[in-house]
Amino acid sequence: MVKPSIVLGWVGIGVLGAVVLGGATSSVINRDITLTNRTNGSSEQPKESIKKPEVVTTTETKTIAIPYDSRTVDDNSLAKDTYETVTAGANGEKVETYSVTYTDGVETSRELISTKVTKEPVTEVIAHGTYVAPAQYCPNGSYTNAYGNQVCRPSTTYSSGATAVCRDGTYSSSQSRRGTCSHHGGVAQWL
Numbered sequence: 001m002v003k004p005s006i007v008l009g010w011v012g013i014g015v016l017g018a019v020v021l022g023g024a025t026s027s028v029i030n031r032d033i034t035l036t037n038r039t040n041g042s043s044e045q046p047k048e049s050i051k052k053p054e055v056v057t058t059t060e061t062k063t064i065a066i067p068y069d070s071r072t073v074d075d076n077s078l079a080k081d082t083y084e085t086v087t088a089g090a091n092g093e094k095v096e097t098y099s100v101t102y103t104d105g106v107e108t109s110r111e112l113i114s115t116k117v118t119k120e121p122v123t124e125v126i127a128h129g130t131y132v133a134p135a136q137y138c139p140n141g142s143y144t145n146a147y148g149n150q151v152c153r154p155s156t157t158y159s160s161g162a163t164a165v166c167r168d169g170t171y172s173s174s175q176s177r178r179g180t181c182s183h184h185g186g187v188a189q190w191l
Contacts, residue, residue, distance in 0.1 A: 057100070068091055074128050082129035083126055087123065093119040140155045151173050177190075
């Protein structure tokens with residue numbers, strides 16, 4: 001006579017009990033059977049190991065340039081519509097500090113916690129010329145110079161705007177040293 005034997009095994013969510021009788025097999029699902037842990041004899045289910053994420057929070061700083069502003073001021077000591085830089089502009093700097101969180105090496109959050117200006121920007125100042133020479137009597141007539149001003153042509157008569165005495169004895173009212181008395185033998189003396 002053949003003895004029945006019981007075979008146990010996991011199937012889905014239940015335990016399958018199979019009874020073998022003389023070559024015939026029948027299966028029954030029994031949900032009330034608990035497997036025994038073979039290593040220590042307890043009836044606990046094996047636990048899966050869950051890896052906790054690695055979270056690191058640091059502070060980071062970033063230096064940022066602050067662009068300078070520019071402004072123009074009128075200057076009546078410069079010839080009309082000429083420009084001159086009075087103050088050169090310079091960028092400033094600020095330092096921003098962030099709290100940054102990394103989860104498993106990937107940035108997951110960034111929060112600005114402080115801003116500090118370490119160098120103030122310097123405003124650029126440009127002078128715009130507005131000076132127009134007063135009209136004066138020019139015995140030999142006048143011409144418009146490179147600055148757009150009316151200037152008396154060289155004359156043998158001294159005028160209040162004369163800047164040089166030419167070698168031929170004429171007075172020049174040139175507002176630039178370049179080319180002064182060029183058709184009169186050059187400059188004999190600057191006034």
